[in-house]
Amino acid sequence: MMDFLSDVFEFDVDCVSDSVQRGPLYLKLFELESDGTFNEAFNNNGVVFSFKVKSEEELKEIISKYNFFLYRKSNSNNIAEKLELIQNGTKKVLTISDIDQRLWRFEFKPSADV
Numbered sequence: 001m002m003d004f005l006s007d008v009f010e011f012d013v014d015c016v017s018d019s020v021q022r023g024p025l026y027l028k029l030f031e032l033e034s035d036g037t038f039n040e041a042f043n044n045n046g047v048v049f050s051f052k053v054k055s056e057e058e059l060k061e062i063i064s065k066y067n068f069f070l071y072r073k074s075n076s077n078n079i080a081e082k083l084e085l086i087q088n089g090t091k092k093v094l095t096i097s098d099i100d101q102r103l104w105r106f107e108f109k110p111s112a113d114v
Helices: 002-009 056-072
Strands: 012-014 019-022 025-028 048-052 082-088 091-097 103-108
Touching: 002 012, 002 019, 002 056, 056 082, 056 091, 056 103
Parallel strands: 048 103
Antiparallel strands: 012 019, 019 025, 082 091, 091 103
């Protein structure tokens, strides 16, 4: 996940403190211990990151960076990541499944007042 955040979203990664930073945004990553009931409520391994983007161009930029990320990793024969872009009316949803099957969703929906 740290590689993904660093390469695709250009975060500065500190693997010692398990934190990522980009400008004023600072995130600390940690894993919750589960008694089993929490994880049953979620699909896959329970991790889904969901974002809203302001423009279609931002979706295209994410796709481009992600494709470059895969290209750099192309020496691995077992690339389990996948990318899917779905359009429903004017709303577009980009879903990326990383190697650990975490889902990264990016939604663009044009404002009615634009």
